[in-house]
Amino acid sequence: MATEVLMPALSPTMTEGKIARWLKSExxxxxxxxxxxxxxxxxxxxxxxxxxxxxxAKIVIPEGTDHVAVNTPIAVITGNGEDVGADAASxxxxxxxxxxxxxxxxxxxxxxxxAPETPRASRRAAAEEAEYTGVTRTIxxxxxxxxxIAEEMRRDERVFLIGEEVAEYQGAxxxxxxxxxxxxxxxxxxxxxxEQGFAGLGVGAxxxxxxxxxxxxxxxxxxxxxxxxxxxASKTHYMSGGQMSCPIVFRGPNGIAARVAxxxxxxxxxxxxxxxxxxxxxxxxxxxxxxxLKSAIRDxxxxxxxxxxxxxxxxxxxxxxxxxxxxxxxxxxxxxGEQVTITAFSRMVxxxxxxxEELESAGISAEVIDLRTLRPFDAATIAASVQKTNRIxxxxxxWPFAGIGAEIAALMFEECFDWLDAPVKRVTGKDVPLPYAAxxxxxxxxxxxxxxxxxxxxxYR
Amino acid sequence: MATTRKGRPVGVAELDASPKELLGFxxxxxxxxxxxxxxGQMYGMxxxxxxxxxxxxxxxxxxxxxxxxxxxxxxxxxxxxxxHMLACGMDPKGVMSELxxxxxxxxxxxxxxxxxxxxxxNFFGGHGIVGAQVPIGTxxxxxxxxxxxxxxxxTYLGDGAINQGQVYESFxxxxxxxxxxxxxxxxxxxxxxxxxxxxxxxxDLFHRGMAxxxxxxxxxxxxxxxxxxxxxAAAEHARSGQGPLILEMLTYRYRxxxxxxxxxxxxxxxxxxxxxxxxxxxxARQRLLEGGTDEAMLKxxxxxxxxxxxxxxxxxxxxxxxxxxxxxxxxxxDA
Numbered sequence: 028m029a030t031e032v033l034m035p036a037l038s039p040t041m042t043e044g045k046i047a048r049w050l051k052s053e054x055x056x057x058x059x060x061x062x063x064x065x066x067x068x069x070x071x072x073x074x075x076x077x078x079x080x081x082x083x084a085k086i087v088i089p090e091g092t093d094h095v096a097v098n099t100p101i102a103v104i105t106g107n108g109e110d111v112g113a114d115a116a117s118x119x120x121x122x123x124x125x126x127x128x129x130x131x132x133x134x135x136x137x138x139x140x141x142a143p144e145t146p147r148a149s150r151r152a153a154a155e156e157a158e159y160t161g162v163t164r165t166i167x168x169x170x171x172x173x174x175x176i177a178e179e180m181r182r183d184e185r186v187f188l189i190g191e192e193v194a195e196y197q198g199a200x201x202x203x204x205x206x207x208x209x210x211x212x213x214x215x216x217x218x219x220x221x222e223q224g225f226a227g228l229g230v231g232a233x234x235x236x237x238x239x240x241x242x243x244x245x246x247x248x249x250x251x252x253x254x255x256x257x258x259x260a261s262k263t264h265y266m267s268g269g270q271m272s273c274p275i276v277f278r279g280p281n282g283i284a285a286r287v288a289x290x291x292x293x294x295x296x297x298x299x300x301x302x303x304x305x306x307x308x309x310x311x312x313x314x315x316x317x318x319x320l321k322s323a324i325r326d327x328x329x330x331x332x333x334x335x336x337x338x339x340x341x342x343x344x345x346x347x348x349x350x351x352x353x354x355x356x357x358x359x360x361x362x363x364g365e366q367v368t369i370t371a372f373s374r375m376v377x378x379x380x381x382x383x384e385e386l387e388s389a390g391i392s393a394e395v396i397d398l399r400t401l402r403p404f405d406a407a408t409i410a411a412s413v414q415k416t417n418r419i420x421x422x423x424x425x426w427p428f429a430g431i432g433a434e435i436a437a438l439m440f441e442e443c444f445d446w447l448d449a450p451v452k453r454v455t456g457k458d459v460p461l462p463y464a465a466x467x468x469x470x471x472x473x474x475x476x477x478x479x480x481x482x483x484x485x486x487y488r
Numbered sequence: 489m490a491t492t493r494k495g496r497p498v499g500v501a502e503l504d505a506s507p508k509e510l511l512g513f514x515x516x517x518x519x520x521x522x523x524x525x526x527x528g529q530m531y532g533m534x535x536x537x538x539x540x541x542x543x544x545x546x547x548x549x550x551x552x553x554x555x556x557x558x559x560x561x562x563x564x565x566x567x568x569x570x571x572h573m574l575a576c577g578m579d580p581k582g583v584m585s586e587l588x589x590x591x592x593x594x595x596x597x598x599x600x601x602x603x604x605x606x607x608x609x610n611f612f613g614g615h616g617i618v619g620a621q622v623p624i625g626t627x628x629x630x631x632x633x634x635x636x637x638x639x640x641x642x643t644y645l646g647d648g649a650i651n652q653g654q655v656y657e658s659f660x661x662x663x664x665x666x667x668x669x670x671x672x673x674x675x676x677x678x679x680x681x682x683x684x685x686x687x688x689x690x691x692d693l694f695h696r697g698m699a700x701x702x703x704x705x706x707x708x709x710x711x712x713x714x715x716x717x718x719x720x721a722a723a724e725h726a727r728s729g730q731g732p733l734i735l736e737m738l739t740y741r742y743r744x745x746x747x748x749x750x751x752x753x754x755x756x757x758x759x760x761x762x763x764x765x766x767x768x769x770x771x772a773r774q775r776l777l778e779g780g781t782d783e784a785m786l787k788x789x790x791x792x793x794x795x796x797x798x799x800x801x802x803x804x805x806x807x808x809x810x811x812x813x814x815x816x817x818x819x820x821x822d823a
Binding site for chain 2: 074097
């Protein structure tokens, strides 16, 4: 039986090409894998290989012919009498016209599925957060984080901490104090200074079912590892059709520090919040640091947990109960108010609360929302607040362009257009690398007075 | 420290393998060859899109290596991964229908050629970023040691990945912590269109772990028995707690880097010479015939392999595309 050899496509966009030359002549015996011909386009050259055994009975298109359309029969191979399987006919159709119709090819048609409502934002309220009425202890954020890690390591043998200086040094910012002593070197692992390597190692361990907590000394250094965080950790569950999850926490201080200049001072919130497949958390209070870190460690997904060097030393009443959890994906009303909504996360919550105090004395009632989680984003809580106050100021330490405030502005257009009594106002870090000089540094970072001024502006007062 | 078995002449090596074992290798290599030929053809027909990196020519590496592993050992590789999946025992139908982007594919059509996985077969991908699978494979080894489960990680990388910094970050940690990992460098002499001598200051890649005290060995990667023997020794080394080991497999890909390859960076003579003189499948076939295997049996194997590939190809074309709502699934695990 005869099989036609069709003009192949070198790429999805190729429609025609040139038969550069034939390497077999009519009458030659051909075997699987033999190169029959070379074809060319303006971009590339490719060999046409025989898939079936037999004899090259006929060359339909002579060499040198240009503009040969894809799927045109270019030669005929006849069987040599043995095991020319029926498969040959089904795949390389004998009539050569049975080319895949465009309607059937996956890339020819892009069915537009009905998107779930606002997939970018969480429309479903996160698990209700019960009010905690148990025992608390006043401790620093640094201690709250340590307690969260220790409790989860006691609870789940798969949890381990890995990073630079986490063990013997007790943490570059003293977050992991005492963990080496309690859990030993198997579960509290000092690494060499190789962020990409140990982040990727953590991802592999996560794929294998462990629960790594990868500490970056600061998130500035995680830029060395961002390929592993985005390409390996956040995308694999999707790319594997749900087979390969990566339960991992990437944590460390984010945002500015004091007088360390541009390479050590940057907010990565919007970078990570941009990416599906990740959860991104940036808490402020001690209870939220503890409860959200515990939730992050238990979460089956990769979680980027953004801390802040200038918050580590703040003290709060923190729940003692080892089952105290704060759900990821839920913002918190840090201070109720009526006339203007102020959103903030991480250290900026502190400044927003101070601004609200000052606004109070000026007769303006501000509602402060601590976003806590940036992905999935609690759009519902923000929208509900603005539908009450009709004004919003979005505060963040990071740069303005495509920042969290920009996302909130978009949300306001989509969800609160008819409720707004003033344009959305953003208070952000200035659009410059962070300077070292004390006066310039202060100018570059949002201050309480900037928030107060912005709130007055949207209130026209 | 590093030893070499470079240059062991084909046909002279006194490598042990029972005829039955070699027959199995022959079958497995042939399955990959025929599968890849069919994938290339289907790409030409427009049934497979995007990037498609074929493994033709390198079959002995993964077949010999996988046969040296134990049940439960984990495998990770880069994007030239179809052969690895078949050698791990994944179903050709599921692999081919992932290539055609159908819902019956291993990733439900959401990964494609470069991103497939099988928890069941301990195949951890299929990774599209050159070198990124090396820390991941090292992390799989970390998990084996953490659990003290006696298993090892086979981490494959190409000569193109060997100059990536994260490879050395991984070598360092693996040696530092004596992780049970075998790094299998598939040196097919070209990183895309750049030959190894134009990309690497030293081209003998088995030395690349020397700075970390990782032993390395160079292996004739076109000879499945040589690969298997080296793989057994390397697996034993890693399993026994002595830490990582590097195997440099000298191999060759007959086809382009991906389907659209200009084929301008090497001569046809070079490709033809490798094909006619060193083909791993032909070598195995000759050895089997010399050892008295009935030619009819080889023909039966060929027919059986063709049937499986044809079935896979048909299945991959007949299967439906993913349902539109699959667009939104598997982004996150439901917590």
